[in-house]
Amino acid sequence: MAASLFLLLAVILAFAGGSGPWIMIATVAAATAAGTRLPDLDTPLHLQHRSALIHSVLPFYVAMLDLRTWPVAAGLGFGIGFHLAADLFPTTMRGFATIKMPLLGSIGVFASYLWIAVHAAANLVGALIVLERIAADRVAACALGVTAVLGAGYLLRAQGGLYALAAIAGLGWLFLR
Template structure:
């Protein structure tokens, strides 16, 4: 698909807005009724997957924001109480299961984001938007070593040219 500069900028803007939304949505479990913090419903790809069939592009870009959030949550210092993933009605996953759950959903989120960026016909620019959003989020949340990941994305993209 040939894309003009305007279309590329439009998809970058859309990606930034939806990544931002995806970053904020997991922790809505703190004030939504019936959910406990680190609920499996919001700390997973459930919401993006629910809208994927109808809106594949927005769903994938949203998944990118969820993925960045889950990456930062994976660096929790202690895997007790608040940090553990909670299943509605079933209680809490243990430390290992919580980490596996978040890691699996993070991986799925990256796949969904990659599909969406290809669909938009702007894979390179949208991964740069992703890397920039991740860098800002990790810096705000003081997950400093995670800053290496967005850096790696940019290096890989630049090497491909």
């Protein structure tokens, strides 16, 4: 439910909030908050748990269809990327934890790990690219700061999130070096 409300707020900000830097930061932040929980909407939407439709880069690309919603896309990319990074570290990767393709079912253990890793990376990298294109350097830095706080807050509470946080922090450090 919270994912839907944050996504609605982000879309409203994108369409009616104006073009100021704080609106951009708020839009990315709201969409990031939505993205951390969006993949969990698979059950209420009557999809199988860990449905490939929303445990993927697809929501990011859907948000990219309109130029006005690119800040929403950036936030969704960050949020879903964080969620998928935590999903890389389940207690066990079988049955309930594997990725499910519509009409086909589970894709298996190794393919699920690969799917999650590729889509987590695609979401995070795509979000960085979009944010760089739509925001000035200072605005992008502020949005990244807010996103980092939201992402860390989510990952510290999520199962497997501590490992994901360490991996993302390590990769971020390597990227900056």
